Amino acid sequence: DMQLTQSPSTLSASVGDRVTITCRASQRVGAWLAWYQQKPGKAPKLLIYKASSLESGVPSRFSGSGSGTEFTLTISSLQSEDFATYYCHQYPHTFGQGTKLEIK
Amino acid sequence: EVQLAESGGGLVQPGGSLRLSCAISGVVFSSDEMNWVRQAPGKGLEWVAYISVSGSTIYYADSVKGRFTISRDNAKKSLYLQMNSLRAEDTATYYCARHGKNAFDLWGQGTKVTVSS
Numbered sequence: 001d002m003q004l005t006q007s008p009s010t011l012s013a014s015v016g017d018r019v020t021i022t023c024r025a026s027q028r029v030g031a032w033l034a035w036y037q038q039k040p041g042k043a044p045k046l047l048i049y050k051a052s053s054l055e056s057g058v059p060s061r062f063s064g065s066g067s068g069t070e071f072t073l074t075i076s077s078l079q080s081e082d083f084a085t086y087y088c089h090q091y092p093h094t095f096g097q098g099t100k101l102e103i104k
Numbered sequence: 105e106v107q108l109a110e111s112g113g114g115l116v117q118p119g120g121s122l123r124l125s126c127a128i129s130g131v132v133f134s135s136d137e138m139n140w141v142r143q144a145p146g147k148g149l150e151w152v153a154y155i156s157v158s159g160s161t162i163y164y165a166d167s168v169k170g171r172f173t174i175s176r177d178n179a180k181k182s183l184y185l186q187m188n189s190l191r192a193e194d195t196a197t198y199y200c201a202r203h204g205k206n207a208f209d210l211w212g213q214g215t216k217v218t219v220s221s
Binding site for chain 1: 154163203207211
């Protein structure tokens with residue numbers, strides 16, 4: 001079975017920082033890798049699809065890259081509203097365990 | 105505005121049943137593949153079930169196979185999840201999610217299911 005492993009599990013950062021979250025797959029994924037943001041008590045929100053395509057309405061400070069088995073989500077300059085949990089996802093079945101982005 | 109709205113969650117005893125609904129507005133729906141995804145308290149996301157546009161193709165996670173049934177009514181623009189033989193480990197918030205761009209591009213707000221005696 002496919003597994004997605006995110007690192008780190010928790011990330012402490014400050015407003016204005018550049019942060020990167022990594023998602024490693026146990027098998028080649030191709031380009032069908034997505035990233036979601038989830039805030040407490042809310043539904044996940046699609047940020048990135050096809051590894052690097054920015055969903056409509058998502059700020060350009062979010063970017064995705066990677067292929068094969070290693071993917072990254074980068075936030076170029078953290079804003080206060082970006083503190084949340086982030087999940088990678090290989091459609092349709094497999095999610096990473098999540099990365100909680102906390103305020104330092 | 106596109107909206108997905110789940111309903112039907114609640115408290116149920118182990119072994120009981122519950123039927124979740126997801127009403128879709130602002131989109132065609134009859135051309136959308138749909139899924140259910142759940143999230144146990146404090147845990148990550150778990151895909152539960154998938155249904156094709158016509159309903160002819162259905163997949164389930166192993167954890168719910170044989171107990172849960174996904175269905176849809178395109179005329180009513182609604183998605184359903186019939187949950188039988190519920191267990192404590194089914195306790196979660198259940199989301200309906202639309203397939204788009206080989207991802208889940210649209211999510212409902214979720215409905216909470218608690219399985220407890």
